[in-house]
Amino acid sequence: MRRALLTRANPLSKLAAALLLTLALLLTFDWASAGVALACELALLPLAGLRLRTLLARGWPILAAALVGGYGTALLAPKTGTVLLEWGPLVFTGGSLESGLAIALRGVAIGLPGIFLLATTDPTDLADALGQRMRFPHRFVLGALAAVRLVGLLITEWQTLGLARRARGAGAGAGAFGRPRASAGQGVALLVQAMRRATRLAVAMEARGFGGRERTWARASVFGAVDLGVMGGGALITTAALGVALLLGTWNPIWG
């Protein structure tokens, strides 16, 4: 199977495109720009090799936050336009509903590029690009990469700690503060384990010559035609989103 197009692009070009769109969406809040950006992002799903189902599985917190934010805004925004629903203190009007819709759409449109980036980027490629292209200090880039690899391990360790503490009868005291206190204790235990592991990791890495002044790279991080396309696409979507908002007159900058 051919790898998805976005997977083959350099992480830096994807990052640049995503950042550009995010910053542009931050400048305004209106339904048109957010809607256009969201539609384009959804159209790009196949390029990222994502299915709608996988997207929902990964992005539901973003969706939930956007819906909650939209609901809150619809409830609190100035009550302009015709009243659509009045039920006790809950009043929704055309104007407030439009603001809520804009906030919800904007929330999803800002959140999605991050998911795309994550789904199509191997952390190793990102570290290679940051170290070779951006000339970030290699010890920090590779140290961060090594640590990111520990995420799965930390989660497993958290579960093991929980089981061990339960077997010992530790934690989970009575009262309203019993559970938070138990979690804090377990959190410190997890950090202790993480520290010990990190110290051992550092010794092992240093023993293999990590941390010298010069460094050679096994995989060259290169830019290609795909990257031109990705950055051009990002610029195009950004222009389209802002252009449509300006054309329709919904442009609503955050400073205005």
Add this chain to the structure above:
Amino acid sequence: MNDTDPTSDTIPASASAPASAPASASGRRRPREWRVVDVIVASVISVAVGVIFWAWSAGYAGIAVLTAAFPPLSGLYGGGWLIAGVIGGLIIRKPGAALYCEVLAAVVEAMLGSAFGLIVVISGLVQGIGAELVFAVFGYRRFTLPVAVLAGFVSGVFMGVHGTLTYHVAWAFEWQLLYVVLGAVSGAVVAGFLSWVGVRALSRTGALSNLAARRAHTERAL
């Protein structure tokens, strides 16, 4: 805790060295320079805290609903996002530690899928600079409770101003000011005080024995 790790206690602190000065492996003291172990430990702390950030952000939706009646109150929730910078600065005690940890933790949060998207990385940068400034003002020599609280406080001010400029531009000035103040208070308590207590708890277990903060639990609070 278990004590099966053979490497964690192999480099004893020399008895005469002041607690704030780390001894490098070669015996020369270069307190400003990052060793490999500093880089790796800082990275691992940041990743662990990044996972916490992610959970914290997931909780923000609920807080946003609760504070919908008076949105500036949500500033009180902000302190949780500032922990990485303060805790990193307190443990590593090198220039750039607070900034590096806060940014990396934000990157991890973004990678896990945050509702704030890629903006968290910019937020992390701004908040990290806030904490870093305080440690720098004290010359990376003092890591007492007031310094930690101040680092959390300034980080909170930076967070508040940044949040105001990106999310709450439309608010009236009094509300914006209140939001910044509440964010700073939250930063001082959650990120400043709790991080300081946490670092002492960690150093008591011996887990920091290879780091500059190895004796944090015996240092004076003030």
